[in-house]
Amino acid sequence: MNSKFAVSLMVKNPSEVLTRISSLMTQRNFVIDTFSLGETEKSGYARVTITIKGDEHQREQLLKQLSKLYDVKKAELLEPDNTIMRELMIVKVNTSGRLREVLDTAAVYKSKILDMSPSSVCMELTGETGKLDAFLNCIRDYGILECCRTGLVALERGTNCLFDTATA
Amino acid sequence: MFLKGSEIVMEVLLEQGVDTVFGYPGGQVLNIYDALYKYQDRIHHVLTADEQGAAHAADGYSRIGKNIGVCISTSGPGVTNLMTGLATAHADSIPMVAITGNVPTELLGTDCFQEVATICLTMPVTKHNFIIKNIDDLADTIREAFRLAKSGRPGPVLVDIPKDVQTATVEYTPQPAVKKDCPPCPSTELLNEAVKLINESKRPILYCGGGVINADCSESVTELAEKADAYAAFSMMGLTAMDSKSPRYLGMSGMHGSYEATTALDKADVIIAAGVRFTDRATGNKNRFAENSKIIHLDIDYAEQRKNINSYLNICGDLEASLKYLTEHIEQKNNLQWHTEVEAMKEVSCTRPKTDKLLPETVLATVNKFAADDTPVATDVGQHQMWTAQYYKFRKPRTFITSGGLGTMGFGLGGAIGACMASGKQTVLITSDGSFGMNLNELATAVSQNLPLVIVIMNNKRLGMIRQWQTRFYGNRFMATIPDRKTDFVKLAEAFGAYGMRAENEADLESAVKKAFELKSTVVIECLTDSNADVLPMIPPNGSADNIMLQ
Numbered sequence: 001m002n003s004k005f006a007v008s009l010m011v012k013n014p015s016e017v018l019t020r021i022s023s024l025m026t027q028r029n030f031v032i033d034t035f036s037l038g039e040t041e042k043s044g045y046a047r048v049t050i051t052i053k054g055d056e057h058q059r060e061q062l063l064k065q066l067s068k069l070y071d072v073k074k075a076e077l078l079e080p081d082n083t084i085m086r087e088l089m090i091v092k093v094n095t096s097g098r099l100r101e102v103l104d105t106a107a108v109y110k111s112k113i114l115d116m117s118p119s120s121v122c123m124e125l126t127g128e129t130g131k132l133d134a135f136l137n138c139i140r141d142y143g144i145l146e147c148c149r150t151g152l153v154a155l156e157r158g159t160n161c162l163f164d165t166a167t168a
Numbered sequence: 169m170f171l172k173g174s175e176i177v178m179e180v181l182l183e184q185g186v187d188t189v190f191g192y193p194g195g196q197v198l199n200i201y202d203a204l205y206k207y208q209d210r211i212h213h214v215l216t217a218d219e220q221g222a223a224h225a226a227d228g229y230s231r232i233g234k235n236i237g238v239c240i241s242t243s244g245p246g247v248t249n250l251m252t253g254l255a256t257a258h259a260d261s262i263p264m265v266a267i268t269g270n271v272p273t274e275l276l277g278t279d280c281f282q283e284v285a286t287i288c289l290t291m292p293v294t295k296h297n298f299i300i301k302n303i304d305d306l307a308d309t310i311r312e313a314f315r316l317a318k319s320g321r322p323g324p325v326l327v328d329i330p331k332d333v334q335t336a337t338v339e340y341t342p343q344p345a346v347k348k349d350c351p352p353c354p355s356t357e358l359l360n361e362a363v364k365l366i367n368e369s370k371r372p373i374l375y376c377g378g379g380v381i382n383a384d385c386s387e388s389v390t391e392l393a394e395k396a397d398a399y400a401a402f403s404m405m406g407l408t409a410m411d412s413k414s415p416r417y418l419g420m421s422g423m424h425g426s427y428e429a430t431t432a433l434d435k436a437d438v439i440i441a442a443g444v445r446f447t448d449r450a451t452g453n454k455n456r457f458a459e460n461s462k463i464i465h466l467d468i469d470y471a472e473q474r475k476n477i478n479s480y481l482n483i484c485g486d487l488e489a490s491l492k493y494l495t496e497h498i499e500q501k502n503n504l505q506w507h508t509e510v511e512a513m514k515e516v517s518c519t520r521p522k523t524d525k526l527l528p529e530t531v532l533a534t535v536n537k538f539a540a541d542d543t544p545v546a547t548d549v550g551q552h553q554m555w556t557a558q559y560y561k562f563r564k565p566r567t568f569i570t571s572g573g574l575g576t577m578g579f580g581l582g583g584a585i586g587a588c589m590a591s592g593k594q595t596v597l598i599t600s601d602g603s604f605g606m607n608l609n610e611l612a613t614a615v616s617q618n619l620p621l622v623i624v625i626m627n628n629k630r631l632g633m634i635r636q637w638q639t640r641f642y643g644n645r646f647m648a649t650i651p652d653r654k655t656d657f658v659k660l661a662e663a664f665g666a667y668g669m670r671a672e673n674e675a676d677l678e679s680a681v682k683k684a685f686e687l688k689s690t691v692v693i694e695c696l697t698d699s700n701a702d703v704l705p706m707i708p709p710n711g712s713a714d715n716i717m718l719q
């Protein structure tokens with residue numbers, strides 16, 4: 001059955017590995033849903049979180065194929081029950097005549113106001129993907145002017161780590 | 169000692185035991201060629217007709233198993249020419265190292281003369297590729313390329329060296345040749361489960377692929393087959409994993425496999441699959457493939473397990489260790505009933521319309537008669553390749569040099585040149601008018617190098633394999649498969665400085681092949697074969713053992 005899942009990777013050579021991963025995904029007919037890459041505490045290493053849709057077979061293949069990439073040091077499927085997942089979104093909404101309502105909605109979602117103009121407001125929201133989707137749904141009618149999301153970032157709960165860079 | 173980058177390339181090649189490279193010079197490898205000039209007493213450079221030929225030659229060189237084939241090309245069009253050769257080696261898991269020159273680092277990305285994005289282009293057709301932007305990394309990166317190429321599941325690795333890195337100097341310290349990584353040990357627990365399955369099996373079969381050839385463990389395959397009292401079927405890449413004279417040898421299975429190999433795989437209760445990847449051409453309809461059997465999949469690459477087929481047991485790791493463990497721990501089996509069944513399968517044969525033209529099987533039997541057991545036999549791609557796989561009696565591992573996974577028409581001559589140089593033996597190329605048309609420029613290379621090649625062109629004046637599909641599945645609408653070319657292959661051979669002969673009947677053929685083997689130089693024999701011969705048996709695409717066509 002097709003469902004959404006997330007994988008977490010520890011990679012070397014961040015600038016090149018980005019191309020390698022996305023090339024692999026296209027080559028193997030996986031459709032990327034979200035992709036985020038960022039530096040870690042150790043220079044030369046980056047952490048990547050990818051979400052895609054697929055069945056169990058695709059899930060297994062994706063992990064195996066990613067693990068085979070030279071610069072991918074570790075690839076693991078994220079278990080939703082044992083993972084902290086966050087996404088950040090910046091959204092610009094039309095407020096003409098309805099500023100109060102927009103701000104009320106923003107307050108309910110604990111969204112931060114980043115910028116304001118006479119006819120628009122720019123807000124930041126962090127949370128799990130579902131929360132961001134729900135917020136977008138609530139403000140859609142006011143008129144979303146622009147929206148930008150980071151894609152999912154995630155870490156396993158507890159002291160366990162994906163990959164110990166000290167041993168690399 | 170302080171050396172230039174281009175000289176370090178030579179030193180590291182020598183470290184790795186490389187004494188032959190295939191390549192073509194160009195603007196961005198001038199410095200490497202300048203170093204080759206200096207090292208020419210230790211590294212023999214073979215100039216090919218183009219970079220594709222160099223890549224196929226390096227690939228054919230590797231397939232002999234002596235050492236890793238190396239090819240060198242310039243940037244831009246050199247790299248795009250190289251691509252087909254890289255993809256061919258990649259699809260067949262052949263270790264190879266490609267060294268490419270590139271524009272100076274500061275000019276990268278400026279659409280310089282002869283610049284392409286080498287790394288981006290070659291990423292999906294190599295096991296890995298490197299670009300070296302710092303001279304300090306040069307020696308170790310080339311070493312790493314050799315280690316990667318031969319470790320685990322082998323494959324081609326490309327090293328891109330911008331011109332300024334070739335000319336920079338740095339301290340060079342020699343090192344011993346890199347060793348390939350030890351393959352991971354297979355799980356004893358899983359192997360014990362496999363032992364149990366084989367012991368309980370009444371109709372066991374081994375199914376061997378290119379992994380067995382790469383791991384050089386054909387003896388272990390034969391030993392396991394003996395003790396398990398199993399028959400053996402092969403993917404095309406695994407065809408030389410067992411002596412074809414063995415009564416257990418059933419030949420190739422799949423789309424153009426033998427009736428007995430495909431049927432026995434279908435009827436088996438346990439399939440011991442060693443180093444195969446179950447591609448569509450080998451399995452047909454995956455839902456119907458071996459649906460009544462339990463597959464034990466042994467492979468070095470765990471991503472191949474459960475990729476194409478849902479195996480019952482997946483054992484990842486050293487193939488030879490797995491095979492030896494199984495042989496040691498299973499009971500000596502005696503599957504009498506299975507023998508009776510399979511021997512009956514062997515009686516089934518194909519029929520084709522009567523003709524007085526030369527038949528492919530006659531050509532192959534004649535070549536077979538004059539060739540030695542260890543003669544490397546290269547092919548191109550198409551009907552002649554399938555006929556070679558079906559009719560040629562291979563006796564020794566690594567004697568069949570062919571493009572399996574990618575099916576590269578034009579691989580043959582380059583592949584044969586590489587195989588001939590690596591083995592030092594007279595080498596056969598079985599090709600066809602269509603495939604030979606794609607790579608005949610490499611005749612120049614074979615002649616320059618004085619190579620003893622017996623090139624047999626099966627000229628049926630057709631692009632036969634595609635025509636066969638048009639006959640059977642496209643209502644005889646022969647679009648672009650009857651080329652009506654006027655090429656005189658005898659004159660063509662002579663124009664290149666090779667020896668040319670033509671055979672229209674069995675008597676011509678016999679004397680031509682005999683003479684070709686005696687000449688020990690580059691010889692082309694054009695055989696005018698039957699235009700209507702099809703490759704049989706055939707399973708239609710997505711079919712199964714139930715749909716084998718015998719006529």
